[in-house]
Amino acid sequence: MKFAFILYKYFPFGGLQRDFLRIAKACQDMGHTIVVYTMGWDGECPEGFEIHTHKPSAMSAPKRNTRFQHWVQQQIEANPVDIVVGFNKMPGLDVYYAADTCFEHKARHLRKSWYKYTPRYRHFSFNEDAVFNANNHTVSLLISANEKVLFQKYYQTQEERLHLLPPGISRDRRRPENADEIRAEFRTEFGIKDDEHLVLMVGSGFKTKGVDRALQALKGLSLAVRAKTKLFIVGQDDPRLFRAQAQSLGINSQVTFFSGRDDIPRFLVGADMLIHPAYNENTGTVLLEALVAGLPVLCTEVCGYAHYITDAQAGDVVPSPFHQEDLNRRLETMLTSNNQKQWQANALSFADTADIYSMPERAAAIIEQTAESLTQSGVTR
Structure with missing residues (x-):
């Protein structure tokens, strides 16, 4: 037909x-x-x-x-x-x-x-x-x-x-067997040290996805944690307004904007966590893409797929109504927690058993x- x-x-x-x-x-x-x-x-x-x-x-x-x-x-x-x-x-x-x-x-x-x-x-x-x-x-x-x-x-x-x-997550988002090698090469390429935190944000439509909230959350970290944290933002949108916001917050040297890319799996493996503080999100496919790559997630409850983060026990969810201070606190807690390896293990276990493809x-x-x-x-x- x-x-x-x-x-x-x-x-x-x-x-x-x-x-x-x-x-x-x-x-x-x-x-x-x-x-x-x-x-x-x-x-x-x-x-x-x-x-x-x-x-x-x-x-x-x-x-x-x-x-x-x-x-x-x-x-x-x-x-x-x-x-x-x-x-x-x-x-x-x-x-x-x-x-x-x-x-x-x-x-x-x-x-x-x-x-x-x-x-x-x-x-x-x-x-x-x-x-x-x-x-x-x-x-x-x-x-x-x-x-x-x-x-x-x-x-x-x-x-x-x-x-x-x-959900329909592409299987090419699954964490590859040589993930450690890819991660090391990625962090070397972008100058991310072993003792630094890399927070990743992915999504076209920066305003709806909450890029402004992510920038404020980075600014809200304690000085010691903020000094060792970088934020990569990837998406097909005009970043000028948000670059200006980062400049006004004094964190522009720690924030990098990328246009849409076809090598997102490298970013998912190379980062330490995904942040997705959306104002409005029907689903949030990137949340599941992060999970199957073994990347812990911090997102807002309004995301349709937020419950998968809770189900998998692979991160944290900011409840509604949203408060910026709450996001800031949860980001710092995740970055300084000793649970990263457990979150990753939980995410990969979820990826092996859930019907998300x-x-x-x-x-x-x-x-x-x-x-x-x-x-x-x-x-x-």
Whole structure:
């Protein structure tokens, strides 16, 4: 069958984009043809994918999104497919991969009262309703049990339309047999001494991921610990605002920003712990990537995958409501604790036993089943 995959933008280092690619390849491995519609593709084109790009000219994101959606509809009408799979909320989807959190919940509880009267609210609210409304047919692939509850609260979406997937951590994130050698080479390359702490932060979208909180936590360490601690921040975003913050805090010499990279496994092995103090995070795939690499984690409770850190006993979780002083204290405690080796052992044991790798295959199976149902029902596009 022919599957249409839609996402606003592809680049190699985004969590949603990586999930899209792995699911699409899993569908391709099942023998299906993959047609992609996107506003922009930055990176290598997978063999066998048919990729179409179109970025409309518009002054605002809502207008650009709407024009792109209309273009996609026209393309599919001219070149029919068996199923339409979206990775951003929009009308006309048969399957939606829910990487984003519930917009309506955020609009009601994290925005000012006047926000509901803005064009931006109307656009994103309409798109979310088009996916989850009880009168629609779209099947959703969910990666967070918490968000499932919220979608059903606001839209009364039928249970059979919501499929909760297991995590889908790439096995190349597993700690390799020569990890000690890789770690030594990595720390030599970046000038990290044996008695220094390297704290790692990974994620595109520095504001949402809480880079400002991580910088403040580094500043909040005791002088002796701070003097031996460095922070590496890796992600596809503009670091200028946060470089200025580090400068104002007097810690710029201890903070290094990297753009998105394809050698994250080296960083996971070379660091001493991962910090992820996100303001909002549907899942937090990097938390599990750290665990399977044997890297202890400090994250906020709002992360959908935070419970895995507790389950694995491989780090610490900052409870809600968030307090900066609490994060600072927990960071210092982890850096000075004698539990690092035990946390690593717990993480690697968890990696060997937990079902955290099968998401792409499970998602592909549901997409295929949905496509077969649409075909049997005589639905045409």
